[in-house]
Amino acid sequence: MDLRLSGGGSRCAGRLEVLYRGIWGTVCDDSWGNDDVRVVCRQLGCGDPSATDLGDCCGPGSGPIWLDGVQCSGSELHLWDCKFKPWGQHNCDHSEDVMVVCSAHLIPKLVSGDSRCSGRLEIQRERIWETVCDLQWNLNNADVVCTQLQCGVAVPITGDSHFGTGTGVISRSGFECKGNETNLLDCPVSPEIPHNCTHKNDVNVICSGDHGPRLADGGDRCSGRVEVLHGKQWGTLCDLYFGPQEAGVVCEHLQCGAPKAILGAADFGKGIGPMWKENYNCRGNESRLWDCPLSSGEMFTCSQSNAVSIICSDDNGALRLTNGGSRCDGRVEIYHQGAWGEVQDSAWSLNDATVVCRQLGCGKALAAYNSSMYGGESEGPVWGYGVECGGDETHLLNCSSFALNPSVTHSGGVGVLCSDHVQMRLSDGGGPCAGRVEVYYRGTWGSVCDDSWDLTDANVVCRQLGCGTALNVTLLASCGRATGSIWLDEVECSGNESSLRHCSAAPWGQHNCNHKEDVRIICSGHKQLRLADGQHRCEGRVEVFYNGSWGTVCSENMEDAEAEVICKQLQCGQLASLYHNAQKFGAGSGPIWLDEVACVSHELTLWQCQSNPWRVHNCDHWEDVGVVCTGPGDRLRLVGGNSKCSGRVEALYDGTWGTMCDDSWDMNDAAVVCRQLGCGAPLLAPAGAYFAHGTGPIWLDEVKCIGIESVLSACPSSLSAQIDCTHKEDASVICSASLDSLDQVEYYTSHDVDQPDLTSKVPEEESSRIHGSCTQTCSDPFPLAPSTFGQDEYTLCSEDTIPDMENEATLWSNW
16 A cells, blocks of 8 residues: 655645555545644655645546545554545545645746746745745756756756846755755755845756757766657657757757767667657757757657767867858857857958858858848857968868957857758648758749659659658649749759759759749658548548558557547547547548557657557458547637628637638638628638738638538638648638628728729630639639629639639629
8 A cells, every 4th residue: 555645746745645456546535634634744754734725736536536534533654544434435526536735845836937947946835935045056956846847857057047036035945956856855955055145046947848858878968868858758869860950959958068979879778768759850050959840750760779869068169050041051159168159250251161061061161141141149259250261171260360269349240151051841732741842042942843853853852851752643733833933953863862952953043944843742751631531621530641542540549649639630629539440430441551559649740659660550441540529610700800790710729819821712711701600691702811911820721611511610621730821811701791881892892802804805824724624733623603704603723812802792792
């Protein structure tokens, strides 16, 4: 038998639980009194009963209710020495579970920071919050605070970083933690601190944070196996998806200088937690790991033997580039005396920039700038001044006349653009492994022309992006045609290049193409998720698109945690129902892609969860899993109009209002919105942020209602993870109930909306896109309402905004 207090923030407060016959259970509060609390606190070594109110922090327990009718005299050594009903006999439910607070209960919090994981330290004793004096404070104590708050590990605070002065009581006790404790209560308490402490001495703590990193099992806190915290669980990262950019961000996050070495094959051990299926795509100039874009490791084939480790170093002379587009572009900063500082040079040249690019492993120097190119002066000190490099040095410190001189004042820094700054992405294809090929060059994204393009070139792109191999599948052109530069033409790869920039091509920006010739590809690692054969997109059989085909997911071991990730990924609200067989939505066909899926809850996509390898299973299609989610779009509002029945369309999801993208937005969608809001018939479906730009997320794109749906969430749509929109494209609606007079109807149907001349001849090219089905340049046709363009029914490509809003408004108002 054993005893514990759970959920109260320390081992001396919380819901009372008893271990009996190997199972933890709770205690009913019938007849519970102060003498009973005294026995519990004494047994746990937590002092005396406290009057502190925990509120509803701990919630009801689960499992058996072991004890009821407990009556202690107060002198017993163990709770089971008291009188009570026979074990397991009670007339209670878990709403009556006993809560206990003892006098030794001590709970920390961090206040006035930018998150719950940074700020001024305050601790609660009894009912009073106290600040802590920093005269005997160290990083070991801070580590324990971070651990107790589930905020990762402590990060040293440099310079004058602070969170203001506190008020009230200053604790007279100090702590002497070793750093491996999980609670401040477990640390030895030092004698009383000097009485000359004021609130100017209040302790400040910065933790790496939930989803933040630590380095484990190294010689010190700045070397070891990279682990990331999710909830209470630390897990490792795969070395196949971890490079210099990510290493630099981890070292910066932990205030450990610059990366000295990246080690794979579990050099510091494999760790005991899971390996997270996470691929951080850092640019290299982020200050926190969670600022890096995150994907799921598209072709994840790692095991614990791939756990990545790094060694950070505070050696003087390390370089980094900040405020640019990647770790190979930005303002030059040098590490010295434990801090990053600026480099200044009134005669900064391409030779100097060449040495910087070489030292950083960023290829050749393309340009040398002053720091105004990257947002003005650095906030740190000025460490270097007066650089004269020949261009063949391996390290900036080896250049002549370079002096580390902290006495120099700010007068303008220097910047560098290296050749390895060239980046690549696939855009507007529903995921990171499909879409239009775009490269980032000289500060802007541009496309690639399809002259001479073939599957060999596509394979290089897929391999460079970690997306597997190119599929010989035609991906139709985007219904949001690209704009801007066409950077590459006549690309010819041999097939063994590691990057598209190593292939031969016409000079940058030289081409004879237009954006109809933009290259679009799909890689084997492209994945999508959908719910099939339900009544709307937020219910149905779970299907995954992978390696070029749709397949199902086996329901074995599928529980609520896994289904909740599915609803979250699809932006479909909360889980409503989970079906472990095909009875509800029918059996699927094709491959069964996933089996033995196990999610923790932090995952953003289903394939970030642990599972068998792709297509490894022992299931049949009658075991295909089905899910019903509550749906995201059941609460709508119109913002910025003259009433609740006109304005920018916004939906509430996960507690946050967001907008709709106007791609494919039409009167059918407007009809559903007006119906859902009880606002009559639709008059207009304006695009292009007609009622001003919204803020926050863009929840839905490519909404394609038939027009008869009762709620917008029942319409087909694309998810925000696939959106390539900005708030300039926010969709709007004007419903008939928003208008008070025929004058307003006439105004709204004759102002500010482009009105084509329907009597003029439609150009042949435009005709091919409007009259009849879409051509290859537009993959998503949808039918317009009859008579939109006269007596016949036509098709409008979803890349077009409605060309005749006035005519449609008249049509709908007549209906």
